Amino acid sequence: MKILVTGGTGYIGSHTTVELIRAGHEVEILDNLFNSKIEVLDKIEKITGVKPKFYKVDLLDYPTTLDVLKNAGFEAVIHFAGMKAVGESVEKPLTYYENNIQGTVNLLKAMREAEVKKLVFSSSATVYGDKGADSARLVETMTTGVGVTNPYGWTKAMIEQIIKDVCVADPKFEATILRYFNPVGADKSGLIGEDPNGIPNNLMPIVTKVYQGKIDKLVIYGDDYETEDGSCERDFIHVTDLAKGHLAALEHSCPGVSIYNLGSGKATSVFEIVAAFEKLAGQELPKEIGARRAGDLAVVCANPALAWEKLGWKTELTIEDAIADTLRYLKNLE
Ligand code: UD1
Numbered sequence: 001m002k003i004l005v006t007g008g009t010g011y012i013g014s015h016t017t018v019e020l021i022r023a024g025h026e027v028e029i030l031d032n033l034f035n036s037k038i039e040v041l042d043k044i045e046k047i048t049g050v051k052p053k054f055y056k057v058d059l060l061d062y063p064t065t066l067d068v069l070k071n072a073g074f075e076a077v078i079h080f081a082g083m084k085a086v087g088e089s090v091e092k093p094l095t096y097y098e099n100n101i102q103g104t105v106n107l108l109k110a111m112r113e114a115e116v117k118k119l120v121f122s123s124s125a126t127v128y129g130d131k132g133a134d135s136a137r138l139v140e141t142m143t144t145g146v147g148v149t150n151p152y153g154w155t156k157a158m159i160e161q162i163i164k165d166v167c168v169a170d171p172k173f174e175a176t177i178l179r180y181f182n183p184v185g186a187d188k189s190g191l192i193g194e195d196p197n198g199i200p201n202n203l204m205p206i207v208t209k210v211y212q213g214k215i216d217k218l219v220i221y222g223d224d225y226e227t228e229d230g231s232c233e234r235d236f237i238h239v240t241d242l243a244k245g246h247l248a249a250l251e252h253s254c255p256g257v258s259i260y261n262l263g264s265g266k267a268t269s270v271f272e273i274v275a276a277f278e279k280l281a282g283q284e285l286p287k288e289i290g291a292r293r294a295g296d297l298a299v300v301c302a303n304p305a306l307a308w309e310k311l312g313w314k315t316e317l318t319i320e321d322a323i324a325d326t327l328r329y330l331k332n333l334e
Contacts, residue, residue, distance in 0.1 A: 001250065002026045002073055004116075006059065006107060007080030008052065009036035011194045012122065012180070014044060015187055016078060016243040021048040023247055030068055031081060032058040035197050043191040059103030062110065069114035076118035076253070078246055079107060082155070085201050086295075089152035100155035101162070108166055118174045120249045123160055125181050125235075125261070125300060126153035136233075136267065136299040140179070140259045140306055149295040160259075167257045174256070176249040181235035181263030181302050183242050185322030186329035193329030194239075203234075203270065204322075207277055208330055210285050218285055220270055222292035227299060233267035235301040238317035238325075248313035263302025264315040273319065280323045 003020060007013040008029030014036075020027045021044070029041070029052045038054075045051035057064050059081055069077075082100040083089070089096040104121075111119065128138050129147030145157035163175045184204045186193030199215075200206050209215040223230040245262040252258075278284050307313045 001075045002028075003250070004028050004030060004069065004072070004074045004077045005052075005080065006030045006077065007036075007082065007122070009033065009038065009040040010080055011196075012183055012239060012242060013078075013080040014040050014192045015239045016080070016246045017044055017052060018047050018187055018192065019240065019243040019247055021050050021052070028053040028055070028072070028074075030055045030057050030059075030065070032056065034083070037195070040192060047187060047189045047191055059106050060099065062106045065106050066110040066113055069110040069116060072114070074114070074116050076120065076250055077107065077111060077116055078120040078122075078250075079104065080122045082122070084152060086150050086152050087201060089150050089155075093151040096151045096155055100152075101158055104159050104162065108162070112170070117170075117172055118250070118253050119163065120176045120178060120246055120253075121159065121163055123177050123179045124153065124156045125179050125263070125302065127157040127160060127179060129153075130297055135297050136301050137303045138261060138301065139303045140261055164257050167255075172255055174253045175258070176253055177257060177259045178245060178249060179259065179261050180242060181237050181261070181300070183239045184236045184319070184326070185238040185240065185317070186325040187240060188325055188328075190325065190328035190332045193326060195333070203273065204326065207274065207285065208326060210287070211277070211281055212330065216286065218274065218287040219290035220274070220287060221290055221296060223271075223289045224292075225298040227269060229269050229271045231270035232296055233269045233299040233301065235263040235266065236268055236273065236319055236322065237262060237264050237315055238322045241315040241317050245307065245311070245313050248307070248311035252311050258310070260307040260311060261302040261304050262307060262313075263304050265302055265304045267299055267301040268319055276319055277323050280320065281327060
């Protein structure tokens with residue numbers, strides 16, 4: 001299949017591009033390089049032997065986006081491009097709504113013009129909002145967009161709705177919405193991984209920056225949750241497993257909207273993650289217990305049964321694999 005990957009130089013986009021090429025697909029990347037580096041293309045070539053054709057294009061630039069799609073013969077688009085920092089989205093809501101939503105609307109318009117009928121969209125478990133005790137076993141049929149706490153999360157929920165409406169208007173349109181849980185790890189080559197510009201927001205990139213000495217210490221946000229060890233529990237998923245979920249989604253694409261959780265179904269606590277990292281890194285990290293972070297839920301975990309049933313996809317790699325691969329990636333950065 002000839003596939004356009006938007007946001008293909010980013011963390012999840014680059015790993016998905018690698019898996020698509022490994023599976024024999026032809027991939028082209030559209031990215032504005034806002035939060036990624038052009039060098040990723042050379043890394044992809046080193047890993048796969050193929051350097052994807054690249055368009056430095058912002059989805060907010062509709063005419064150029066249309067130029068990329070028109071007459072290129074793409075069979076499918078996998079859409080990752082977007083902004084994803086939760087805290088920043090609270091400070092700059094309009095930037096988030098403009099980039100994520102207008103960007104997606106432009107992409108969908110260009111797809112319509114170019115008659116590209118298959119879409120896989122990068123959504124998030126955040127669309128479920130706070131489901132109380134049920135947050136420990138989230139199922140695709142649950143309501144979304146209720147109790148979402150930040151504009152980033154709202155953009156994901158709103159884009160899901162836009163995609164559903166597009167499918168109603170065009171019965172031939174095939175959309176798969178993938179709700180990611182917490183992606184971690186790096187490609188086993190150690191050549192690509194998570195390398196955010198600026199100060200990271202998520203646990204694993206913060207842990208790696210503490211390990212590298214770039215951040216003084218890790219603050220664990222609360223040890224008084226109603227969980228086994230008092231810290232929050234999340235469903236961490238190796239980015240390579242996540243990337244493979246996109247291949248499965250493409251293979252099973254069908255008219256209308258299909259929605260899948262991509263998670264492991266296993267909750268791991270913050271303390272467990274940190275301990276596993278320290279063990280594999282062979283050193284303790286400077287850390288302290290801090291206050292709870294606003295908006296954090298005690299446990300967030302997928303029920304990934306539907307993806308297994310319909311896509312034949314499940315996670316295969318462990319937290320330890322993810323940490324070992326992250327350490328290999330960090331070593332290569334030195
Ligand atoms: C966060 C976002 C979610 C987004 C996801 C992926 C919030 C409330 N949720 O999920 O919308 O889809 O990232 O980008 O921001 N932790 C620490 N210390 C740190 C950082 C994190 O203890 O320095 C803890 C958090 O309290 C949390 C866990 O680690 O319990 C995971 O945090 P994080 O990586 O930010 O992911 P989520 O909060 O699950």
